Amino acid sequence: TIGTRFELGMSWLTPTLSTLEKTQAERLLHLFFGNTPALLDGLRRDHLDCLITSARVTTARLSYARLHEERYVFVGNKKVIARHPLTRPEDAAKHNLLELNSSLPLFRYFLDAHAGAKSWAFEQTQYLGTIAPVRARVLEGAGVAVLPEYFVRRDIKQGRLVKLMPKVKLPSDWFRLIW
DSSP, X not given: OEEEOXXXXXXXIXXXXXXXXXXXXXXXXXXXXXXXXXXXXXXXXXXXXXXXXXXXXXXXXOOEEEEEEEOXXXXXXXXXXXXXXXXXXGGGGGSEEEESSTTOTTHHHHHHHTTTOOOOOOSEEEEOSSHHHHHHHHHTTSOBEEEEHHHHHHHHHTTSEEESSTTSOOOOEEEEEEO
């Protein structure tokens, strides 16, 4: 039984099940979806054999292996950005930042690429808990966000979202198998 967060499980893990069933026919994989604390609790209680997450987990009793590189992009709704460009920190005042929580785990990728940069003072910051509602709010024009590239690739290709400050190379992260 593999634990994972919903978006990662639906967009990356579930599509691999058919291939895994063909190449590893002797194994039957079960999925369990939850948030990171629930997944870690399931692993500690032996309800899960392992979990796949991009969260950094630092516990001496757990091991991990990198599985897949995860890249991030800073994005906004194409129509909103056409009206109110976001090309410098001062432009942030005309935009809302959409995030997971108050520690700004997604926007931190952008800030890390700008060590020592000026403050980005957004009109407001809204916390949405997980990346699916962040993506949905960006699509409807409610704000800007840093999101995993795989999760918004189609939106960018179809012109609904645009990359903001595309010359800035955001650090990548990894999907990790933790056991």
